[in-house]
Amino acid sequence: MRPDSVVLKEGYAALKTRLDLVEFERFISLVNREKFDYTKWRENLFSDIPLEELAEAANEYSEDLDRK
8 A cells, every 4th residue: 555645646646637726726625625525425436437438447447557
């Protein structure tokens, strides 16, 4: 398991690739001020993605990990 500092650093980097600076700061602010229930959030995270598409993405991710 990777240290929290590495997970935070990579998480911030991932957010910055998808959001501009203002949206990135806004996201952090929204997460910090809400009573965030990670478990409930995860229950619906992939609900709008067809199962076949999700399985294919998971397989590709796994294959990429094997190449590293």
